Amino acid sequence: MDKLSELSVFVQVADSGSYAGAGRALGITPSAVGKTIVRLEEQLEVRLFHRNTRNITLTAEGAQFLDRCRVIMDAVAVAERELAMSRRALRGKLRISVPLVNRVWNRVLLSFTTAHPELELDINYTNRLVDMVEEGFDVALRIGALKDSGLRARRIGTFRLVLVAAPDYLSRCGMPAGLDDLELHDCLRSRNASSCLLYPWPLGPDHLQRSARLRTRLVVDHNEMLLAAVLGGAGIACIPEFWARDHVEDGTLRILLPDDTVNSREVSAVWPGGRVSSPKVTALVNHLAAHLPAALSPRSTALRKDEACDL
The missing domain is CATH 3.40.190.10 (Periplasmic binding protein-like II)
Known part of the structure; x- marks a missing residue:
């Protein structure tokens, strides 16, 4: 008998109050129930039940073990239900x-x-x-x-978020050499739709203060418009890298100051x-x-x- 089956027998004995009752519930003989309990006690090196000719009751150790076993059995039941439901077509x-x-x-x-x-x-x-x-x-x-x-x-x-600009914009306005240079550029910003606050850019440890000093040219609440504006050469934008990826690969956008804008x-x-x-x-x-x-x-x-x- 596997360990989970032994635990199931133990829980059933505790619930039934007898080997015979547990046997009827599980479809096995009282003798098989008793042997399972003895084997479990030997493995655990602790007595789980007080036994006499009239009844069977849990020891203090048995009661503590029962609480743990119920958690295990409940988790198994939940897993079985979830697995059964997952096999059905989702509707x-x-x-x-x-x-x-x-x-x-x-x-x-x-x-x-x-x-x-x-x-x-x-x-x-x-x-x-x-x-x-x-x-x-x-x-x-x-x-x-x-x-x-x-x-x-x-x-x-x-x-990660990345700072990007189009080559046309950089040829007109120059490539920022450091974070301080961003204050001289046109910045395309995004706004939090719930708080209506501008999202700060990942500009190092003092990113909030640096973000507040940026010269904002455009504010939107959707990266689609931000991407269109930066591709059109309107300025520098801070967008998720997955938005910029294809345009960086085909050369229509360049990532700026990656070592200064590490984030996740x-x-x-x-x-x-x-x-x-x-x-x-x-x-x-x-x-x-x-x-x-x-x-x-x-x-x-x-x-x-x-x-x-x-x-």
Whole structure:
């Protein structure tokens, strides 16, 4: 008999109060139950039950061991239920909140719908911090440090912000040699959709003070417009590297001061708490964890020119 089966017998004896009762519940003989308990006590080198001709009761050590065993058995039951549910086809609607991101993220979400054709995804794109419960979202992708909100969370991956400019702008206004030079340039900024505050740039230990001194020419709340402006030579922008990657590779953008702007941003999936997650939520979070990190990396095969679908 394996260890898990032995623990199951022990828990059943404690619940039934007798070998005979445990045997009936488990479909084995009272003798087999008794031998299992004796073997378990020998392995643990502790007495689990007080026995006499009339009843059987837990020892103090047995009661403590029972608490631990219940946790184990409950975890096994939860795992079995989740596995059983995961084998069924996912159906129904899954409502997701996603930041305003680029097409490589969209490909990851699209591949999830392809894998689960009976599931309907309702995707809401916003940089606003949504109220998961109040607004009825099943899952949200969030960037940055998470607040203690009572939500369950899983870290999906990381990316970095980069300063970029077009060669045309740099030929007209010069290449900044250091962080101090940024104050002489036109800066294209982004705004937090929830707080309405400008996002600081990753400009070293005193990044807040340096960011406050930047000469702002444009403020937006969507990186699509920021990217269009910087590609048009309007100034210097700070954007996620996955937005800039293809343009850096084809030479239409250049990364500036990489050694002075070292940083990292986390991407996490969050969902309302509960002992057992919905199979739809579990499947989506696992899919994101498996595929989104490649889309966030500086060099990625997540977006290939020969892919059939172009979002």
